[in-house]
Amino acid sequence: DADVTQTPRNRITKTGKRIMLECSQTKGHDRMYWYRQDPGLGLRLIYYSFDVKDINKGEISDGYSVSRQAQAKFSLSLESAIPNQTALYFCATSDLGTSYGYTFGSGTRLTVV
Amino acid sequence: QKEVEQNSGPLSVPEGAIASLNCTYSDRGSQSFFWYRQYSGKSPELIMFIYSNGDKEDGRFTAQLNKASQYVSLLIRDSQPSDSATYLCAQGGSEKLVFGKGTKLTVNP
Numbered sequence: 394d395a396d397v398t399q400t401p402r403n404r405i406t407k408t409g410k411r412i413m414l415e416c417s418q419t420k421g422h423d424r425m426y427w428y429r430q431d432p433g434l435g436l437r438l439i440y441y442s443f444d445v446k447d448i449n450k451g452e453i454s455d456g457y458s459v460s461r462q463a464q465a466k467f468s469l470s471l472e473s474a475i476p477n478q479t480a481l482y483f484c485a486t487s488d489l490g491t492s493y494g495y496t497f498g499s500g501t502r503l504t505v506v
Numbered sequence: 507q508k509e510v511e512q513n514s515g516p517l518s519v520p521e522g523a524i525a526s527l528n529c530t531y532s533d534r535g536s537q538s539f540f541w542y543r544q545y546s547g548k549s550p551e552l553i554m555f556i557y558s559n560g561d562k563e564d565g566r567f568t569a570q571l572n573k574a575s576q577y578v579s580l581l582i583r584d585s586q587p588s589d590s591a592t593y594l595c596a597q598g599g600s601e602k603l604v605f606g607k608g609t610k611l612t613v614n615p
Contacts, residue, residue, distance in 0.1 A: 433607070434607065435594075435605055443601075482589075483550075492598060496552075497550050500548070
């Protein structure tokens with residue numbers, strides 16, 4: 394099994410719908426992150442969390458919310474999806490600060506129509 | 507605002523050649539630097555990290571760090587078509603990594 398698991402892998406949803414992307418990890422890392430990736434724009438940080446009581450906004454948090462249900466689970470919600478939220482979404486984890494980099498999940502390709 | 511700059515490419519090299527990927531960064535306080543490889547539609551995969559000035563070699567990959575000039579590079583020797591991917595440079599921070607936008611590398615058979 395993968396160390397960082399994202400579900401679903403692919404999702405097509407309609408404008409205005411609420412959607413949740415889920416991330417779970419077995420690495421025992423405290424820190425979890427949500428990024429989106431768009432062609433030409435690179436990886437952009439949406440939210441990150443250092444533990445279940447600590448949630449921080451990233452550079453593009455508008456239109457998104459998160460929940461850290463447990464050390465191992467970090468969910469991203471789009472409250473009312475819009476077409477420009479169509480992107481590839483990645484969850485990542487890290488330990489010991491960022492000294493060893495991130496481990497990424499396999500990604501969720503989200504299309505909003 | 508911490509920034510990491512990479513040439514977006516595409517960089518095209520023939521099979522067997524050395525591919526050289528470069529990255530500059532703005533935060534002089536950063537202590538750790540990373541290279542990720544990302545195939546199209548897939549997640550980034552960590553291939554190298556470097557903390558100290560100088561070179562670090564791992565198989566066909568060499569990472570080079572020059573803190574005085576604030577650049578980090580990745581050399582890929584004996585490039586293979588399977589090395590064709592986008593390479594992301596990142597600098598470490600106390601809370602999160604800062605990524606460049608990536609350089610697309612194509613290795614031509």
